[in-house]
Amino acid sequence: MNIAILGAGAMGSLYASYLAPFHSVTLFDSCAPLVEHINAKGLIKVNHDHTEIPLKAKAALSGTSLGYQDLVIVFVKGIHTYEAMKNNQSLLGPDTIVMTLQNGAGNNRDIAQFVPRERIIVGTSSHNSVYLETGKFYHSGCGPTNIGPDLPCESSLRDVKKAAQALEESGLTVNIMDNIQYVLWQKLVINCGINALSTLMQCRIGEIYTNPYLWDLCKRIVYECVLIAEADGTYLDRKEALLAVSKVCENDSSGFASMYQDRQNKRLTEIDRINGVVANLGSEYKIPAPCNTMLVTQIHAIEQMYSRQ
Numbered sequence: 105m106n107i108a109i110l111g112a113g114a115m116g117s118l119y120a121s122y123l124a125p126f127h128s129v130t131l132f133d134s135c136a137p138l139v140e141h142i143n144a145k146g147l148i149k150v151n152h153d154h155t156e157i158p159l160k161a162k163a164a165l166s167g168t169s170l171g172y173q174d175l176v177i178v179f180v181k182g183i184h185t186y187e188a189m190k191n192n193q194s195l196l197g198p199d200t201i202v203m204t205l206q207n208g209a210g211n212n213r214d215i216a217q218f219v220p221r222e223r224i225i226v227g228t229s230s231h232n233s234v235y236l237e238t239g240k241f242y243h244s245g246c247g248p249t250n251i252g253p254d255l256p257c258e259s260s261l262r263d264v265k266k267a268a269q270a271l272e273e274s275g276l277t278v279n280i281m282d283n284i285q286y287v288l289w290q291k292l293v294i295n296c297g298i299n300a301l302s303t304l305m306q307c308r309i310g311e312i313y314t315n316p317y318l319w320d321l322c323k324r325i326v327y328e329c330v331l332i333a334e335a336d337g338t339y340l341d342r343k344e345a346l347l348a349v350s351k352v353c354e355n356d357s358s359g360f361a362s363m364y365q366d367r368q369n370k371r372l373t374e375i376d377r378i379n380g381v382v383a384n385l386g387s388e389y390k391i392p393a394p395c396n397t398m399l400v401t402q403i404h405a406i407e408q409m410y411s412r413q
């Protein structure tokens with residue numbers, strides 16, 4: 105398959121490391137020195153046991169015309185989805201499938217401005233990847249990629265199977281989910297519970313669970329999310345939701361949440377698409393969401409301070 109990955113950061117590089125040996129993969133990024141580095145030196149994947157695996161990879165500057173792709177995987181941060189899709193429209197032919205495994209809500213809507221919804225695959229990735237330096241990333245947590253159609257129909261289900269096969273051939277574990285909206289909510293709750301808190305505390309993912317004070321805060325955030333998810337039409341059992349968060353904390357314990365990596369690099373975060381979405385739905389459904397609302401304000405305050413740190 106011809107596969108384009110938009111965003112050559114932590115996750116784009118990780119998925120390229122699986123896919124590139126089996127498919128024709130190009131990483132598209134807006135950072136010219138990163139593109140040059142990948143083309144000249146490839147990528148380095150650091151495993152859990154600290155072994156370093158060098159990998160060959162191909163990269164292109166975002167906006168480069170490389171012809172229609174079979175599959176485009178979007179791995180930019182949510183705040184850049186619209187711009188990345190707009191700049192790379194030349195990759196989208198009449199049969200191109202676009203898949204988002206990004207966190208947060210709203211990426212499918214941005215993508216749908218450029219591709220019919222029937223050709224959009226939505227999903228979640230249970231991997232954790234930490235960007236260490238140009239072209240080098242730490243694969244701190246492994247897990248399945250869960251996918252489903254954005255708009256279920258005969259052709260979209262065929263596309264989901266095609267994409268799943270391409271990923272599975274490359275060694276990724278893929279689950280095709282009937283209840284993808286439930287899965288997306290479950291991941292949103294996990295991100296609400298972990299990302300902002302670990303960004304504020306500047307801690308590794310595992311500490312959210314092992315520090316009793318952080319775990320108490322995390323519980324309050326998750327319980328708010330569960331009530332709001334139910335009001336929005338998706339029932340999540342609160343004990344199961346919390347268990348899912350604790351499992352991620354254990355699985356990715358030595359890693360850093362993507363939002364904390366944004367703070368470390370003084371980049372704007374996805375807070376409005378994660379806790380912000382829950383806080384807004386809370387006001388819409390008249391369900392109080394003080395913890396999620398507070399996190400949104402705190403993370404924005406940190407973003408404001410980047411220029412003076």
Ligand SMILES: NC(=O)C1=CN([C@@H]2O[C@H](COP(=O)(O)OP(=O)(O)OC[C@H]3O[C@@H](n4cnc5c(N)ncnc54)[C@H](OP(=O)(O)O)[C@@H]3O)[C@@H](O)[C@H]2O)C=CC1
Pocket residue numbers: 110111112113114115116132133134135166179180181182184187188189191205206207208229230231232233234235361362365374
């Ligand atoms: N890291 C993780 O463990 C996980 C992350 N996710 C999700 O995956 C998505 C990607 O995260 P992650 O890989 O960590 O993010 P990164 O910030 O590491 O990577 C994103 C890359 O996209 C680049 N970029 C920005 N704008 C554009 C554009 N218009 N065109 C092409 N490239 C662009 C960025 O460049 P620049 O830095 O110059 O802006 C950066 O190199 C997010 O939604 C995240 O929440 C999901 C599961 C786990």
Ligand SMILES: CC(C)(CO)C(=O)C(=O)O
Pocket residue numbers: 207231232233294295298299309352356360361362363
């Ligand atoms: C679940 C978690 C925290 C693990 O990678 C994640 O999705 C992120 O870092 O954004």
